[in-house]
Amino acid sequence: xxxxxxxxxxxxxxYEFVPLYKEKRWREFYVNLALTLISFTAAFLISxxxxxxxPAMAIEMIINFLTGKQEGT
Amino acid sequence: MVKITNKEAICIAVxxxxxSNIVIGSGMDVQNDNWIAGIFGFAYFVPFAFMYARIQxxxxxxxxxxxxxxxxxxxxxxxxxxxxxxxxxxxGALVLRNFGEFVKITTLTETPLLVIMLSFSVIxxxxxxxxxxxxxxxxxYALPLVVLILVFMEAMSVSQMxxxxxxxxxxxxxxxxxxxxxxxxxxxxxxxxxxxxILYSLKKRESAYRIYMTGMVISGIxxxxxxxxxxxILGPVEGDFYFPSHSSFSRIRLGDFLQRMEGTxxxxxxxxxxxxxxxxxxxxxxxxxxxxxxxxxxFITIQTGLIMTYLAFILYKNTVxxxxxVINVYKYYAIPFQIxxxxxxxxxxxxxxxxxxxxKKSEExxxxxxxxxEAGNEF
Numbered sequence: 001x002x003x004x005x006x007x008x009x010x011x012x013x014x015y016e017f018v019p020l021y022k023e024k025r026w027r028e029f030y031v032n033l034a035l036t037l038i039s040f041t042a043a044f045l046i047s048x049x050x051x052x053x054x055p056a057m058a059i060e061m062i063i064n065f066l067t068g069k070q071e072g073t
Numbered sequence: 074m075v076k077i078t079n080k081e082a083i084c085i086a087v088x089x090x091x092x093s094n095i096v097i098g099s100g101m102d103v104q105n106d107n108w109i110a111g112i113f114g115f116a117y118f119v120p121f122a123f124m125y126a127r128i129q130x131x132x133x134x135x136x137x138x139x140x141x142x143x144x145x146x147x148x149x150x151x152x153x154x155x156x157x158x159x160x161x162x163x164x165g166a167l168v169l170r171n172f173g174e175f176v177k178i179t180t181l182t183e184t185p186l187l188v189i190m191l192s193f194s195v196i197x198x199x200x201x202x203x204x205x206x207x208x209x210x211x212x213x214y215a216l217p218l219v220v221l222i223l224v225f226m227e228a229m230s231v232s233q234m235x236x237x238x239x240x241x242x243x244x245x246x247x248x249x250x251x252x253x254x255x256x257x258x259x260x261x262x263x264x265x266x267x268x269x270x271i272l273y274s275l276k277k278r279e280s281a282y283r284i285y286m287t288g289m290v291i292s293g294i295x296x297x298x299x300x301x302x303x304x305x306i307l308g309p310v311e312g313d314f315y316f317p318s319h320s321s322f323s324r325i326r327l328g329d330f331l332q333r334m335e336g337t338x339x340x341x342x343x344x345x346x347x348x349x350x351x352x353x354x355x356x357x358x359x360x361x362x363x364x365x366x367x368x369x370x371x372f373i374t375i376q377t378g379l380i381m382t383y384l385a386f387i388l389y390k391n392t393v394x395x396x397x398x399v400i401n402v403y404k405y406y407a408i409p410f411q412i413x414x415x416x417x418x419x420x421x422x423x424x425x426x427x428x429x430x431x432x433k434k435s436e437e438x439x440x441x442x443x444x445x446x447e448a449g450n451e452f
Contacts, residue, residue, distance in 0.1 A: 016375060028372045031365045035376035042383040046187065052387045055163075056398055063405045 001047040009040050079280045081209030084216040085348060086268060086288025091219070091295060092349035093171040094261045096316045096342045098300055102400060103245045103253040104309040105238060108300045113254020115293040118262035121411070122285040124419050125265065129272045129281035131422045136273040137356070138363035144421045151364060153414060158360030160410045161267050162377070165353030166385035167399075169194060172346040173385065174392045175316055179339065190382050193347075198378035200351040201358060202371050205271050208351055215348065219341045223295060226337055227302050230325045234305035259404045261296075262289065263411035270356030315392055354378055 013036070020029040045052055063069075077085075103110050132140045137157055142150035173190040181189060200208055243250065265285070272281050299318060303311045306321035314320045323335040355370075358377050362370035389395040 012375065016372070020372065025368075025372070027365065028367055028369070031361070031367060032372055032376060035361075035373055035380065039376050039379040039383065042380065042387075046383060046386065054387050054389065055384070056388045056402075059406055060398065060402045063402050067405060 002044065005040075005043045005047045009036070009043070012036070075204055075206045075274055076276050077205055077209040077274050078276065079283060081206075081213055082272065082275060082280070082284045083287045083291075084212035085205075085209055085271070085352065086265065086284055087216055087291045087295075088212050088219065088345050088348040089268065089352055090261050090265060090288060090292035091345040092261050092264070093168055093342075093346060094296055095219075095223070095299060095345055096175060096318045096338060097171065097399075098303060098311070098317050102256070102312060103250050104312050105240070105304050106243060106245045106250050107253070107311065108239070108297050108304060109243070109250050110253035111257050111293070111297045111300050113251055114257025114262055115289070115297070117254060117258040118289060121258075121263065121415070122265070122289050123282070124415060125269060126281040126285040128415065128419050128422055129269060129275075131426055132273075133275070133277075134273055136359060136363075137270045138360060139273070140269070140418065140422075142363075144418060144425060153418070154360050154363050156414065157267075157270070157410070158357050158364065161270065161353045161357040161360065162381055162384065164264055164267060165197075165350045165357060165381045166388060168346050168350045168353065169197070169382060169385040170388055170395060172342070172350075174395060175319070175339075175342065178315065178392065179319060179335070187382075187386050190385055193343075194350075194378050194382040196347060197350045197354055198374055200347070201354040201378065202374040204371075205274050205355060208348065208355070212348055215344045219344055220295070222337045222341050223299065226322055226325065226334060227298065229327060229331060229334065230302060230306060230321065233321075233324050233326070234302070235308065236305055238306075238308040239301070239304050256400070256404045259407040259411060260399065261292075263407055265289075266411050266415055267353060267356050269415075270359055271352060315396060350381075354381060357381070 016032060016036075017029065020032065042052065098107065128140065132143065135143065138150070138154040141153035141157075144150070145153060169190050172193060173186050176189045176193075177184065177186050200211070245253075265288070268285075272284065275281065275284070300311075303317040303321045306324055307314065307317055311317045318338050319335050322338045323333060325334045326332050354374065354377060358370040358374050361367075361373055361377060367373070389398065
């Protein structure tokens, strides 16, 4: 699974980064690189079955705290 | 600059507002009074629709990040843009997850959820990359198809309906229904605040009112009639179904000729989810591009689309958790994005607009002096 993710991201990298590098669009290049790192990390963790904490749970906890509700009610 | 016509914008607005609701329904926790909750949600939304449209009308040709920067300066503008970028990304992920769960439960039961969502996100990314003009043109073809399917299916299902299921009306009490109406306001009507990210491309700035009103009325009528149809067919247990419209469409039977028509709602659902998720991704990409000062948002659509898909995947463990979150948490979570921040933007925009219209003291003196000179010359 991880090999498939790696292969997919290498292909995407060639498709996206080579034109940006040739055109010397550095700002776009670095922002895209940062986003690619985030997305690759998430894809890698999912592919090796690591549980990524959900933001939905954090949001629920904050809202329960603010509204004074008990969890699960 | 890319421009869309009023007709295209209205079609996008209707499909956007229908979104996940044509299958999930609105209101959700007042069983046979869900349709009244839908009407309440619609009524709550009217003043906010005017407010959103007013914000856009005051800043014709500007998108949400530009409006925020213009009104609040660089720092607060940056924060507001970042907040709405997150909200668009999150709503897009919710739509994608809803669709993924729907497909997994009803059709592709053995296929992994991530594969379903990744396949769907490919066309969403393509649409967002091609831009709002393409989405607009697509919507003008897709909306009649969706409406036709829904009207045809509603007409076909009349023989399965039991009109007594809607009684007793108002059994849950005014307060509870009004509260459920607030859920209907936040999901889906209030989500149209994301629309502020695309209405900059309108040809006329005053058209924002027309688009919000027409989109809201058409989608409101469709959603309320669909909820009523679900109640007539499924009865008070309508709220117990994850996808009530799918269940009620599957009961349509006209002899041996027309049966198992739930595939039609799946097609409509795919279209509405596609448009909604594409708009969300488009606005999120524009927001990221604005935050980092990029010249074009297109360079980041693929990676942002992938992040949206992974976010959709990690949000919930299962369908039950998703439904509980949408019913119990989302209505509170949406308040700052749909009510508080737009209200602040609107108040600030009105002040700035009045200030801009009022002539400065030096200008007043010049005008008065000029008038006096003219009067002196006449004598």
